[in-house]
Amino acid sequence: MSEDTSRPTPPPGKPARLLPPDSGRDRPLFVVASILVFLACLAAIGARGAWSASEEWTADLRGAITIQIRPVDGRDAAADAETAAAMAAVLDGVAVASARSRDQSAALLEPWLGGDLPADIPVPLLVDVRLEDGAAPPVAALEAALVEAGITAAIDDHARWIEAVARSTRLARLLALGLLALIVGAAAAVIAFAARASLAARRDVADALHLVGAEDSYIAALFERRFFLLGVKAGAAGAFFAAAVTVLVIYGGGGGAEYFLPAVAITPLEILALIAAPLFAGLVASLSARLAVAEDLRKRW
Incomplete structure (x- = not known):
């Protein structure tokens, strides 16, 4: 009888993975997750920019008056x-x-x-x-x-502009934070759906582990680790492209837009947010996968 060589044999001394990577399923998920992280980073940078612009504009308005000589x-x-x-x-x-x-x-x-x-x-x-x-x-x-x-002159103490600027920037902040929350929720939903699909595709592995006495938490942890790594990789890719777009906006902007939009800058806080984005993406992915798999396992047994 010839030996079955349809599946790759792990190197000697290295145990086979219970949940080996599947590029056919993981690649589309990686692309979608990267895009969501990219949009989330841009939303976070936009919210930060609106916050900084609001403080600068209101401080300038409160600390000055203008005399208009007609x-x-x-x-x-x-x-x-x-x-x-x-x-x-x-x-x-x-x-x-x-x-x-x-x-x-x-x-x-x-x-x-x-x-x-x-x-x-x-x-x-x-x-x-x-x-x-x-x-x-x-x-x-x-x-x-x-x-x-x-x-003959008119004096403007900017009082009528301060509240309008503050109200507009508060709205911009809320919209940016709301968009960020929606993107995070969409990412969690996508990962949960992918985790359930992965569990269904590997039902034989889950059943075998359950028969030998593995608890649901152990099985869910396998999917949690796998999707954590995928989330970190997707987060790194999305954060990189968000940083690249931000740099392009800073050094390649112009055309009069600076009169109407707050200046975007890379400060230590933005850099820290971009560095933390892969870890945050991994945590969201792992938590979503664990909760989705644990729920399906409870319904199955």
């Missing part, structure tokens, strides 16, 4: 801007005040109106007033000084 016939708007800056600089709570030129004001309008504005367009001149830490905006005193000097 062009009026018979007056020199540039001189009025310099005068307003000098009057604001001596008020209590003001750290520094500086007048902006017409070119600088036009540059702020460039994303919406384009460059090379006609010279006869009346562009308001701005005075940037920076406040000391914790100081209240001296709006009333500044308004009185401007009226006394006969300067």
Whole structure:
């Protein structure tokens, strides 16, 4: 009788695996899991970016006021801007005040109106007033000084923008965190389905182990270890591509998007999250596989 060589023989001294890898089934699962980890990493980085942008924008708005000098016939708007800056600089709570030129004001309008504005367009001149830490905006005193000097101006203490920015960034954070939770849930569901399919494909192994006295926890642990390794590998691949896309966005972005989107940066926290992504993916995969297999085994025996 000839020996059956249809299955590979393990090397001498090395025991055969009870659950050997199956590339035909594992490869599609690896690809799907990698994509989910990739999306989860991008969602986490996006949530972190929204959080940082919210803190920076609200801090900038709270620590400054803006004086808008309106062009009026018979007056020199540039001189009025310099005068307003000098009057604001001596008020209590003001750290520094500086007048902006017409070119600088036009540059702020460039994303919406384009460059090379006609010279006869009346562009308001701005005075940037920076406040000391914790100081209240001296709006009333500044308004009185401007009226006394006969300067036609409007003062913006940014109060109406602070809540709008905070509300928008809170919504962006919640959406990013909600997307992250949905992706993790989808990954857990995919792994649970794959674990049940793997158990069904290896029913003879599970039955044999059960007949020789193996407990359900032991059988479930076999699937847990297998899917943990698969999750770690998929997590490493997904995190790598998420890091690559983030670097491309940082160094290859442009086209005016920086005016509307918060800047994405790789900080130690983002690096730590990307490094921890494979381990987290492995833990999610192993837990999902163990719970799914344990439930099926309880129903079977």
